[in-house]
Amino acid sequence: MIEVKNLVKRYGNHLAVDDLSFTVERGQILGFLGPNGAGKSTTMNMITGYIAATSGSVTIDGNDVFEDPIEAKKMIGYLPEIPPLYLDMSVVEYLEFIAEIKAVKKKERTKMIQDIMKMTKVDDVSERLIKHLSKGYKQRVGLAGAIVGYPEVLILDEPTVGLDPKQIIEIRDLIKSLSKNHTIILSSHILSEVSAVCDKVMIINKGKLIVSDSPENLSKHMEGANNVHLIVKGTKDKVMKALNKIDGIVKVDFQGTSEEDLIELKIQSKEAIDIREELFYAMAEAGCPIYGLERKVMSLEDIFLELTENSTITERKKKSFFGQMKKEKQEEKQEERQQEKQEEKQEQKQEEQAQETQNQVMQVKEEHEKENLEFEDREFESDKEEEEC
Ligand SMILES: Nc1ncnc2c1ncn2[C@@H]1O[C@H](COP(=O)(O)OP(=O)(O)OP(=O)(O)O)[C@@H](O)[C@H]1O
Numbered sequence: 001m002i003e004v005k006n007l008v009k010r011y012g013n014h015l016a017v018d019d020l021s022f023t024v025e026r027g028q029i030l031g032f033l034g035p036n037g038a039g040k041s042t043t044m045n046m047i048t049g050y051i052a053a054t055s056g057s058v059t060i061d062g063n064d065v066f067e068d069p070i071e072a073k074k075m076i077g078y079l080p081e082i083p084p085l086y087l088d089m090s091v092v093e094y095l096e097f098i099a100e101i102k103a104v105k106k107k108e109r110t111k112m113i114q115d116i117m118k119m120t121k122v123d124d125v126s127e128r129l130i131k132h133l134s135k136g137y138k139q140r141v142g143l144a145g146a147i148v149g150y151p152e153v154l155i156l157d158e159p160t161v162g163l164d165p166k167q168i169i170e171i172r173d174l175i176k177s178l179s180k181n182h183t184i185i186l187s188s189h190i191l192s193e194v195s196a197v198c199d200k201v202m203i204i205n206k207g208k209l210i211v212s213d214s215p216e217n218l219s220k221h222m223e224g225a226n227n228v229h230l231i232v233k234g235t236k237d238k239v240m241k242a243l244n245k246i247d248g249i250v251k252v253d254f255q256g257t258s259e260e261d262l263i264e265l266k267i268q269s270k271e272a273i274d275i276r277e278e279l280f281y282a283m284a285e286a287g288c289p290i291y292g293l294e295r296k297v298m299s300l301e302d303i304f305l306e307l308t309e310n311s312t313i314t315e316r317k318k319k320s321f322f323g324q325m326k327k328e329k330q331e332e333k334q335e336e337r338q339q340e341k342q343e344e345k346q347e348q349k350q351e352e353q354a355q356e357t358q359n360q361v362m363q364v365k366e367e368h369e370k371e372n373l374e375f376e377d378r379e380f381e382s383d384k385e386e387e388e389c
Helices: 040-047 069-074 091-101 106-119 135-147 165-178 191-197 215-224 236-244 276-286 300-309 313-318 321-388
Strands: 002-011 014-024 029-033 055-060 076-079 153-157 183-188 200-205 208-213 227-233 249-254 262-269 290-296
Touching: 002 040, 014 040, 014 055, 014 200, 014 208, 029 040, 029 191, 040 153, 040 183, 055 069, 069 076, 076 135, 091 106, 091 135, 106 135, 135 153, 135 165, 165 183, 165 191, 183 191, 208 215, 227 276, 236 249, 236 262, 236 276, 262 290, 276 290
Parallel strands: 029 183, 029 200, 076 153, 153 183
Antiparallel strands: 002 014, 002 055, 200 208, 227 262, 227 290, 249 262
16 A cells, blocks of 8 residues: 655755665554654655655555655645644634645535544534644644545554543544554554554664564564573573473573572573473472573563664664673672772781881880890999999
């Protein structure tokens, strides 16, 4: 339904969208996810033909947005990040105006607008001026405007911004129900929103596509679904022998030790296998007491953060959370040890200095005593000589 090929957008020297390609099937809800400045709005503006692309193409049901904009734009309803509302119009006037622009047949307009106002829950403010509406209501009027004419494709840039939690749930339900008759692309940086609503997630960062999959598959594949973090007391040999007895283990990463005699490891098992119980018995049999056992299921948040921290998956994999945490812990420990060593050295030095001073005092004392004795001896000798004389 929507085909984006090698889409590029440059603002001067700044590459805002960097060679994006993807497709969206009819009836699908695609979630466009990325941190601020990732290029979401720019991409959506290009898909809708609102701005020109530097290069690349976008087709909607075979119609090229840049070469055949009228046909392509007829199929698109767009809710930009800041909806372009006419503030001095009432809600119903605005929607009638949009219907006229979109060339909705006159006899169909009234019913369509009434239905859409009900759908987006703005029917209770239909006669009010838009400038007097709250932010949430304005957002819903913008959404209503995008739905007018029931275009096949809806492009919604941050559709729930400014809504309260109850409204967010209502709009999500509305978007889901719209997908029965529309193909939808929505952007968001709220991950729970994307996982709740979308069939497919595209994560972009710095204009580049990082990963694209269903929310469930992303969680599964990003090594998270079956990761166990284990802290155990024993030798590496013993632990490995015990692990060899467990079926379904795919990968074992030793992560060093955080305390003496303790080994930390990350164990990855095949999908749908929970090895925690077997681990418990295997370690008990091997005489390796378990100090920590945690099943790590990566949330979409974890994946998003990791993926957008680095530009490539391989880079992020190298920097797994446990690895990072362990590294930080080790660095802290190393610093502590170094500090302890320095303190020990200083104490030793002070003791040595004190000992040296004491020795010097003793030496002076001894010399004094010796001198006194010699003096006494000499006195005694001269007294004796005097007596003899
Ligand atoms: N008209 C413009 N001129 C110059 N640079 C622009 C323009 N519009 C966007 N950019 C830059 O392009 C990059 C992508 O911006 P864009 O608005 O598409 O990101 P976004 O993912 O939608 O971010 P947000 O979630 O904050 O809306 C940013 O670095 C932005 O500063």
